[in-house]
Amino acid sequence: MPRKKEVVSGNFVRYDAVILGSGPAGEGAAMKLAKSGKRVAIVDIREQLGGNCAHVGTIPSKALRQTVSSIIRYQRDPMFQKVGEWKKFTMKQVLSHAHRVIQQQVATHTRFYDRNNIDVFYGRAYIQDQNTVLVFTPEGIKESIIFEQLVIATGSRPYQPQGLDFKHKRVFDSDKILDLDYPIHKIIIYGAGVIGCEYASIFIGLNHKVDLINTQHKLLSYLDDEIADALSYHLREQGVLIRHNEQIDHLETHDDYVVLHLQSGKKIKADAILWCNGRSGNTDGLGLENVGLKPNGRGQLAVNEKYQTEVENIYAAGDVVGWPSLASAAYDQGRCAGANMSGEENVKPVTDIPTGIYTIPEISCFGKTEQQLTEEKIPYEVGQSSFRHLARAQITGDTVGELKILFHRDTLEILGIHCFGNNASEIIHIGQAVMQSPNNSLKYFMETTFNYPTMAEAYRVAALNGLNRLF
Template sequence: MAEYHYDVVVIGAGPAGEGAAMNAAKHGKKVAIIEEKNQVGGNCTHLGTIPSKALRHSVKQIITFNTNTMFRDIGEPRWFSFPRVLQSAERVISKQVKLRTQFYARNKVDLFSGKASFLDENRVEIKGHGNAQEILHAKTFVIATGSRPYLPPDVNFRHNRIYNSDSILKLGHTPRTLIIYGAGVIGSEYASIFAGLGVKVDLVNPGNRLLSFLDDEISDALSYHLRNNGVLVRHNEQYESVQGDEHGVVLTLQSGKKIRADAFLWCNGRSGNTDSLALDNVGLQPNARGQLAIDENYKTEVPNIYAVGDVIGWPSLASAAYDQGRSASSAIVEDEYFRYINDVPTGIYTIPEISSVGATERELTEAKVPYEVGQAFFKDLARAQITGEAVGMLKLLFHRETKEILGIHCFGDQAAEIVHIGQAIMNQSGSANTLDYFINTTFNYPTMAEAYRVAALNGLNRIF
């Protein structure tokens, strides 16, 4: 059995693990990273963010072709199978894996393949795919093992028509009808994707509104456009049973309703990947969802063991995970770049997409903050009229006395890109983070960024 010694050992090669490993290596630490899969990138690259967003992009192109009258001269509307559309995602995945593998090699980070489990606070054992065993000694460990779909034991996910948000990427056909249980971010994104492929979707939501953490107006807009694209949204419904047969799946709800479809997709919750780490050997106890508690420096209850990414819960975003990994590493090497990641923009890749940062109207109202609203509707922007992407809006929330920007909410094409302009201004100090910036700045015309000027002027007109 081979044994190796390191300063820092990172468990998990997704965004969080990569951020931690790269930062530690650049500070001269001897670093190793352990990845259970055969390739780096984590669930973000192989099962989550990258494939679903690449899939969404392809579907959006199909929708554009099928709805733009200019293309009717070329031919009639075309529909593509789900497996064929997935091929574009696979090309992106391979490029991402190659790029990220190069990062580790360039920064002299040793990559170990296999399952890691703790022997004690300073040693982990790796069981490789060929049953080879290795032990790594380290002063510090970073747990970045990510998460997986929560799978209730009373649903038979071995049935060939019952899927979760990981296994759906192995779907070998295009169902005519689909039930999605769970209307969170992942469920809403897949509802958009399948509806765009012409599938009739039932989106079953255990809650009373879609994505309740969003600004109410944005949530309402998403509900409208999902329904407008043929998605049937069912709120306040809990499942009683899910039964698959050779013809499809029957979902029985606690309300007594029964829904039949060709396939079923479970998108209701995720669990941290901690069950195989032998955490009892170091005295760590995950919560019921497999997540680890951390302090303001990303330390667990064991001082030399840190945790970052989905394995600590909120916000469970690839963007935040990478920054959490870098920050945990900054705490380890004690550099000047440490920050606790709590200012995270929301990016939701439905069709159309959604992005927001800062407070919502409901939060400001409850806090009795005297705010005002500035709006720009995409249908009125020349760039949106040119591209044919007229659905959506940008909403600025600002203090009506100081004009400080308090929240930015965007719904529509390129929302996840547009929001960062406002985010940059919100993070300025003093009078630089006010509505005046957008009023006194010249934006290129025609652009989507011009929405900030339009929204700012709209908001200014509301102040008396």
């Protein structure tokens, strides 16, 4: 069993390892270290565990998305067409289910820490030197902790540029939007990255008018072109107005509306604006200067493949180290850091990560895109399955979307899988498992019997479609 804290002279306590932040990265590191026999403590600025992921990020936003998806499903079914009161709901009312989920998550993770004898300190952490952390509360210093190793897993927050008044009741970022407590008819979303696209599909699903301002030339350009185009088409079909290659000039705020002035001369009036243009690492005020660490302009720390910073006994993981800034990857990064800190050998860094974008419908992909394979001059072929042809999709009504398999023409090795449609983030893992197996081949999908009707059947359909292109 992991050993508890060691009390030393004065008000100091000693641990083998201290983790700053209880989100996925912090939890992954804490659990790995505790199970390795280390004395472990975790410090979190909130009064509840779970980090930004549980309280203002992944969990509430995805719970909100699920509620909106259910509303859309009801509206699509003729049996429920008379259900229209949802149009009067505020964001806070729609999020009532999310708050229950958050508390369930907090309770679950609290049990994890208890079972592994990990001490939890609530307060603001300040790194005094290379072996000491102070924990502050509003009343002053709560505890002084001596450590041998440290993990910084403090996460990130929405980037707030100067010149925008985020205290104004009609100016939101992706954290503050969860507290929207008045009805709106039209919203401007500035920034068309993952978060911007997710909220565009949520608000259009709530029957609001949406102007999506994209500073780039297309949506999510790192995706396979066909998948990005499908998302763009679907959002426009639902009523989202997408404006590409635009930059803010200034924002005009009033008591009951805002006006966004763009550098192109356009003026857009709406009930509110949601700023979704980037995130910043939560490293300010940590005392990093006391140990010689300097984050970049976005508050992110540089680490090596062991998730070790420039200071030998200090590691970092999760959003605070930048790419890919996903909860799934953060947990594995934390575990990887913990494994290296415990002296394990041949620990692989987190690299092969599926993309999960929770628009309505979802996007998920793993492996290379057509653009990449073309640039690398790899002879590939494409197998496709349209959801509208699948019996399960016809039954559920989720007929928008497709599964796309990219494979080597000669060896039939699967090179990439791209999915747009309901439950894409679940469907992708079937292909991921095959791609990472020793027998990675398109033949797996042709020789495997799938339950019928299921969405997984899309793999067999796509594989046969691709095979037919070879002859």
